[in-house]
Amino acid sequence: MFVKIRILGDCDGIGLYICNLSINLKWHLKKLENKTIGFAKSFSRPFPAVVVGAEFSYFKKTDKSKQIDSQILVRKLRDKLLTIGELYSKQNGNSVGCCAEVNCANQILIKRPFANLNNIKFSKAYRPRTMQVIPKCKNCKITFE
Protein backbone atom coordinates (compact mmCIF):
# COMPACT_ATOMS: atom_id res chain seq x y z
CA MET A 1 0.00 0.00 0.00
CA PHE A 2 1.47 3.33 -1.02
CA VAL A 3 0.22 6.66 0.23
CA LYS A 4 0.11 9.09 -2.62
CA ILE A 5 -0.05 12.74 -1.66
CA ARG A 6 -0.37 15.29 -4.41
CA ILE A 7 1.47 18.46 -3.65
CA LEU A 8 -0.24 21.57 -4.94
CA GLY A 9 2.12 24.41 -5.70
CA ASP A 10 5.66 24.46 -4.32
CA CYS A 11 7.06 21.76 -2.14
CA ASP A 12 7.62 24.04 0.86
CA GLY A 13 6.48 24.36 4.46
CA ILE A 14 3.90 21.75 5.33
CA GLY A 15 3.96 20.68 1.69
CA LEU A 16 7.65 19.83 1.96
CA TYR A 17 7.02 17.96 5.21
CA ILE A 18 4.26 15.87 3.64
CA CYS A 19 6.43 15.41 0.56
CA ASN A 20 9.28 14.02 2.68
CA LEU A 21 6.89 11.88 4.70
CA SER A 22 5.49 10.40 1.51
CA ILE A 23 8.98 9.68 0.13
CA ASN A 24 10.11 8.16 3.45
CA LEU A 25 7.04 5.95 3.60
CA LYS A 26 7.57 4.71 0.04
CA TRP A 27 11.25 4.13 0.71
CA HIS A 28 10.43 2.37 3.92
CA LEU A 29 7.85 0.02 2.39
CA LYS A 30 10.24 -0.61 -0.48
CA LYS A 31 12.75 -1.90 2.06
CA LEU A 32 10.31 -4.58 3.28
CA GLU A 33 9.52 -5.51 -0.31
CA ASN A 34 13.22 -5.83 -1.19
CA LYS A 35 13.90 -7.86 1.94
CA THR A 36 11.09 -10.25 0.97
CA ILE A 37 12.26 -10.55 -2.65
CA GLY A 38 15.80 -11.29 -1.42
CA PHE A 39 14.42 -13.91 0.95
CA ALA A 40 12.31 -15.48 -1.84
CA LYS A 41 15.35 -15.66 -4.14
CA SER A 42 17.48 -17.28 -1.43
CA PHE A 43 15.67 -20.61 -1.85
CA SER A 44 16.45 -23.52 -4.13
CA ARG A 45 14.75 -26.92 -4.35
CA PRO A 46 12.70 -27.84 -2.42
CA PHE A 47 11.03 -24.44 -2.68
CA PRO A 48 8.52 -23.31 -0.06
CA ALA A 49 5.13 -22.59 -1.68
CA VAL A 50 5.00 -18.90 -0.69
CA VAL A 51 7.07 -16.35 1.24
CA VAL A 52 6.07 -12.97 2.62
CA GLY A 53 7.42 -10.14 4.75
CA ALA A 54 5.65 -8.51 7.68
CA GLU A 55 6.37 -5.30 9.50
CA PHE A 56 5.20 -3.57 12.61
CA SER A 57 6.69 -0.30 13.77
CA TYR A 58 9.99 -0.67 11.88
CA PHE A 59 10.36 -4.31 12.96
CA LYS A 60 10.51 -6.59 9.95
CA LYS A 61 10.40 -10.36 9.53
CA THR A 62 10.17 -12.71 6.57
CA ASP A 63 8.84 -16.25 6.63
CA LYS A 64 7.48 -19.02 4.44
CA SER A 65 4.26 -21.00 4.30
CA LYS A 66 4.22 -24.03 6.58
CA GLN A 67 2.06 -25.47 9.36
CA ILE A 68 2.68 -23.12 12.24
CA ASP A 69 4.08 -24.80 15.33
CA SER A 70 1.24 -24.59 17.86
CA GLN A 71 3.85 -24.32 20.63
CA ILE A 72 4.99 -20.92 19.39
CA LEU A 73 1.65 -19.63 18.05
CA VAL A 74 0.73 -16.57 20.13
CA ARG A 75 -2.67 -16.58 21.76
CA LYS A 76 -3.99 -13.47 20.00
CA LEU A 77 -3.30 -14.95 16.57
CA ARG A 78 -4.47 -18.44 17.54
CA ASP A 79 -7.79 -17.09 18.88
CA LYS A 80 -8.38 -15.22 15.62
CA LEU A 81 -7.50 -18.25 13.49
CA LEU A 82 -9.86 -20.43 15.51
CA THR A 83 -12.76 -18.14 14.55
CA ILE A 84 -12.18 -19.41 10.97
CA GLY A 85 -11.78 -23.09 11.85
CA GLU A 86 -9.59 -25.70 13.51
CA LEU A 87 -5.85 -25.26 13.04
CA TYR A 88 -4.62 -26.87 9.80
CA SER A 89 -8.16 -27.61 8.61
CA LYS A 90 -9.09 -26.48 5.09
CA GLN A 91 -11.34 -23.42 5.12
CA ASN A 92 -12.12 -21.17 2.15
CA GLY A 93 -9.70 -23.18 0.02
CA ASN A 94 -6.65 -22.79 2.31
CA SER A 95 -5.40 -24.55 5.44
CA VAL A 96 -5.80 -22.48 8.59
CA GLY A 97 -2.46 -21.56 10.19
CA CYS A 98 -0.29 -22.60 7.27
CA CYS A 99 0.08 -19.35 5.31
CA ALA A 100 3.35 -17.45 5.12
CA GLU A 101 1.44 -14.41 6.48
CA VAL A 102 0.50 -16.31 9.66
CA ASN A 103 4.05 -17.57 10.24
CA CYS A 104 5.49 -14.14 9.60
CA ALA A 105 2.95 -12.24 11.73
CA ASN A 106 3.52 -14.68 14.56
CA GLN A 107 7.23 -13.86 14.55
CA ILE A 108 6.31 -10.18 14.83
CA LEU A 109 3.84 -10.88 17.66
CA ILE A 110 6.42 -12.86 19.64
CA LYS A 111 8.63 -9.75 19.70
CA ARG A 112 5.85 -7.14 19.67
CA PRO A 113 3.00 -8.69 21.75
CA PHE A 114 0.98 -5.46 21.81
CA ALA A 115 0.72 -5.17 18.03
CA ASN A 116 -2.82 -5.48 16.72
CA LEU A 117 -3.33 -8.00 13.95
CA ASN A 118 -4.75 -5.34 11.64
CA ASN A 119 -1.74 -3.07 12.17
CA ILE A 120 0.78 -5.55 10.83
CA LYS A 121 1.80 -4.57 7.31
CA PHE A 122 2.68 -7.17 4.72
CA SER A 123 4.81 -7.12 1.60
CA LYS A 124 3.50 -8.81 -1.50
CA ALA A 125 3.67 -12.60 -1.17
CA TYR A 126 5.89 -14.44 -3.68
CA ARG A 127 6.12 -18.00 -4.91
CA PRO A 128 9.91 -18.56 -4.85
CA ARG A 129 9.85 -21.19 -7.61
CA THR A 130 8.45 -18.69 -10.14
CA MET A 131 8.57 -15.33 -8.29
CA GLN A 132 4.87 -15.02 -9.08
CA VAL A 133 2.97 -12.66 -6.75
CA ILE A 134 0.34 -14.56 -4.77
CA PRO A 135 -2.74 -12.65 -3.60
CA LYS A 136 -3.65 -12.80 0.07
CA CYS A 137 -6.10 -15.66 0.77
CA LYS A 138 -9.53 -15.18 2.32
CA ASN A 139 -8.39 -16.59 5.68
CA CYS A 140 -5.59 -14.02 5.86
CA LYS A 141 -7.98 -11.24 4.91
CA ILE A 142 -10.26 -12.29 7.77
CA THR A 143 -7.29 -12.54 10.15
CA PHE A 144 -5.41 -9.35 9.32
CA GLU A 145 -7.89 -6.85 7.83
Ligand SMILES: [Zn+2]
Ligand atom coordinates in the same frame (compact mmCIF):
# COMPACT_ATOMS: atom_id res chain seq x y z
ZN1 LIG B 1 -3.41 -16.90 3.79
